[in-house]
Amino acid sequence: MALNRLFIANRGEIAVRILRTAKRLGLETVIGVSEADRGSMGAEMADRAVVLGPAPSAKSYLDERLIVHAARMTGCDALHPGYGFLSEKAKLATLCEEEGIVFVGPRPETIDMLGDKLSARTMALQAGVQTVPGTDHVATIADAKHAAEQLGYPVVMKASAGGGGRGMFMARSAEELDISFERASREAENAFGDSRLYMERSALPIRLRRKLHEAAIRITSFAKYRNAGTVEFLYDVDREDFYFIEVNSRIQVEHPVSEEVTGEDLIARQLNVAAGQGIGLSQADVHFRGHAIECRINAEDPFNNFMPAPGRITAWTPPSGEGIRLDTHARTGYLVPPFYDSMIGKLIAKGRDRSEAIERILKAIRDFRLEGPNTTLPLLSFVATHTDFRENRITTRCLEDKGLPDFSRA
Amino acid sequence: MTENEKKMTAVVKPEDIESLIELFEASDWDEMHLEIEGLELFLSSDPKARIAAQPQHPIATHASASAHAHATTPQGMGHLAPPPTPAKEVSSAPEGCIAVKAPNLGTFYRAPKPGAASYVELGQSVTADMEICLIEVMKLFTSVRAGTAGVIREICVDDAEMVEYGQTLFYIEPT
Numbered sequence: 183m184a185l186n187r188l189f190i191a192n193r194g195e196i197a198v199r200i201l202r203t204a205k206r207l208g209l210e211t212v213i214g215v216s217e218a219d220r221g222s223m224g225a226e227m228a229d230r231a232v233v234l235g236p237a238p239s240a241k242s243y244l245d246e247r248l249i250v251h252a253a254r255m256t257g258c259d260a261l262h263p264g265y266g267f268l269s270e271k272a273k274l275a276t277l278c279e280e281e282g283i284v285f286v287g288p289r290p291e292t293i294d295m296l297g298d299k300l301s302a303r304t305m306a307l308q309a310g311v312q313t314v315p316g317t318d319h320v321a322t323i324a325d326a327k328h329a330a331e332q333l334g335y336p337v338v339m340k341a342s343a344g345g346g347g348r349g350m351f352m353a354r355s356a357e358e359l360d361i362s363f364e365r366a367s368r369e370a371e372n373a374f375g376d377s378r379l380y381m382e383r384s385a386l387p388i389r390l391r392r393k394l395h396e397a398a399i400r401i402t403s404f405a406k407y408r409n410a411g412t413v414e415f416l417y418d419v420d421r422e423d424f425y426f427i428e429v430n431s432r433i434q435v436e437h438p439v440s441e442e443v444t445g446e447d448l449i450a451r452q453l454n455v456a457a458g459q460g461i462g463l464s465q466a467d468v469h470f471r472g473h474a475i476e477c478r479i480n481a482e483d484p485f486n487n488f489m490p491a492p493g494r495i496t497a498w499t500p501p502s503g504e505g506i507r508l509d510t511h512a513r514t515g516y517l518v519p520p521f522y523d524s525m526i527g528k529l530i531a532k533g534r535d536r537s538e539a540i541e542r543i544l545k546a547i548r549d550f551r552l553e554g555p556n557t558t559l560p561l562l563s564f565v566a567t568h569t570d571f572r573e574n575r576i577t578t579r580c581l582e583d584k585g586l587p588d589f590s591r592a
Numbered sequence: 593m594t595e596n597e598k599k600m601t602a603v604v605k606p607e608d609i610e611s612l613i614e615l616f617e618a619s620d621w622d623e624m625h626l627e628i629e630g631l632e633l634f635l636s637s638d639p640k641a642r643i644a645a646q647p648q649h650p651i652a653t654h655a656s657a658s659a660h661a662h663a664t665t666p667q668g669m670g671h672l673a674p675p676p677t678p679a680k681e682v683s684s685a686p687e688g689c690i691a692v693k694a695p696n697l698g699t700f701y702r703a704p705k706p707g708a709a710s711y712v713e714l715g716q717s718v719t720a721d722m723e724i725c726l727i728e729v730m731k732l733f734t735s736v737r738a739g740t741a742g743v744i745r746e747i748c749v750d751d752a753e754m755v756e757y758g759q760t761l762f763y764i765e766p767t
Contacts, residue, residue: 214697217757233756235696242757247730248697255699255754277730 185209185260185284185457189253190228191274192264193243195527196433197224198511200262203449212256214249216242218519223511230256237521243267246274253283260284260456262449266523269432270297286456288408288431295405296429300342300380306426309404311397314416314425316382323363326381327356333383339363341370342378382427394424401429409455410434410448435478435528438509442474442532473539474532477547477562479510480524484561484589492520497553501546505532505539518555526557536574540566564589609633686745689763692738694755698727702751710751716744718764725761742766 187210190197197213201224204211213228218237225231234248235241242248246268253261261283263269275290287293296302303313317329319342330337336354339362351366353359363379371377398413412430417423434440437448446468454462482488498514510527512518518526529550531543544566547559565571568588570580616624616635624635685691694700702710702725712724723735724744746763749755 232697232754233758235757241696247732251699251729252697252754 184459185453187212187256187258187260188286188453189214189249189256189258189261189283190224190264191243191249191253191261192267192269193219193222193224193511193522194525195509195511196264196435197222198227199509200264200449201227203447204262204453207450207453209453212253212258214242214252216521218521223513223516232256237519239267239522243522246271246277249274250277250281250283253278254281258283260286260453262286262452263432265430265432265435270430272297284456286409286452287433288411289406292405292407293431296411296431298342299340299428300378302428303426305405306401309400311401311426312423314382314427317380319378320381323360326359326363326379329381330356330359333381336383338382339366339379340382341366341376342380343370343376397424397426401426405429407431410437410452436476438507438528438530439474439476442507442530443470443472444468445471472532472534473536474530475536475539475543476528476530477543478525478558479527479529479552479562480558481518481526481555482524482558483556484558485556488558489556490520490524491556492518492524493555494518495526495552495554497551499551500527501529501549503542503546503549505542506530506546507532526555529562540572561589564592685760686763686765689745689765690740690742691760692724692736692740692762692764694727694757694759694761695734695736696727696729697754697756698729698734700749700751700753700755700761701726701728701733702747712744712747712762714744714747717767718742718744727755736761738762738764740764740766 188200188204190200190204190211190213192200193215201211201213205227211228212230212232213224214234215222215225215231216235216237216239217233219225220231220233232252234243234252235245244267249268250261259282261274261278263274263286268274269287270293272290272294275285275287275293278285279290288296295305300318303316306313315333317333320326320329320339326339330353336352337359339351339353339359341350351362353362366379367377370379394413394415397415401407401413402411407429410433412434414427414430415424416427418425433448433452440446441448451461451463454460480488481491481493483491494517495512495514498512498516500508500510507530508527509530512526518524529543529546531539531546533539533542544563547563547566550559552559565581565585568585570576570584612624612626612633613635616637622637624633626633626635702712704711704726711726712718712722718724718738718741720738720741722738724738725736726733727736728734742764744762745765748760748762755761
């Protein structure tokens, strides 16, 4: 069952990324775009671009019916959802299955199960994997305070229907819980259409390779997981233990890091699996060499609360050099649209070790000539030179607590 | 053949277009106008020649780029496979006419159901709120209204063809 024609149901840099591999593999390609992305790099690269609807995502990239209709009518036999948008919504995967279009990703049941972060925790427990101590849905502020006292502050409140850090708030005391709770519920409702929250104890991240891998395998085997995904854990330095957080049941935004240290093409592996050819390699075939770092470059003003900064790119001279990779859909003259997320590219640097990777990415950030919209490049440069970063004394809170205050004073 | 099968066995492939252009350039012809299975190709040795057919949707502007045979490499070859929405024998946008555009991507139907009479025919008078076609997305049908009182001067899409958001479906000459 070889694939012939792939529909790309996404935009921006990931659409370009998928198209690059699809073309290399000899697949015909069709991309579904919004009106705003008619002239995009992805639309130019694909064999055919079809305009789904107007700019707003709800009327284009988030409408699975328009997408699958277009895929069917243009004769596509497979569909890649990219990340974000509908990639972690079972309805797109289900509709593809119903229409006989191969979905390049997990089965709809898997996406469903893992998409709800609470049911994912339950499943992890069933698979014998320790999860971050936490709660079921926390309905009221009184319940939240009670749970927090049991768990111990600081606690993190998360949207059950959320993920990837969205809809997340930290509370260090009952007072902070008071402030966050209502706002978190409302934001969860707006972002995901589901206001329910749950709570976890806050922990710090580090890596514990083998145990994590075994746990990840246990969860994915239990879920009969198909295709690519990422299992995320948190490591508590004090308790010296790790805890399952969630599974991203799609290609990871930061997949280039894995690709650079293994020499792999993960999109190609995804397409192989989707075509029924299997992944084509065993763990023993995968060799890790060197160290890679990825920076997301966003069209946002880091000096002004990361205010989105859409607009036309008037100068674009990307860095090049040993170990440098840039995944992007942007170029000179590109109008960064205001309708979608602000990421305009991912800059990746690979080196023999972390030190060399940092030197290379710092040089690349500094060599990058980008004019027009404000971007996070200045902040990335600042972080890459910061001693805490270089000496690997970093936590999920350090940007907020120390980094940004230092940056604004610099 | 199913719709899918039709689309996947495109009669004219990009390499065919390249051959045709080479053939034309090697000849002493002034003009070539070719219509095959949903593809309309117009080649002229006169760089000032206007393409007779109105591009059906923005992607088809690549077809007009190759209208000037002096262009040695046709632009955007990739866009010609699979074939865009079939171009009928239409003249350029009639003067003074208003375009009725597709409100979203979907399949265009001229009649309320298969075998029934079309909503409208060429030359028919319509009122602004008259239904003139259907757009179907995954079995859900929405009707498109004329939006302007006038006469149907052009029907730009064939029955059961996929249309894109913003694609011109009809031209109406307002009364």
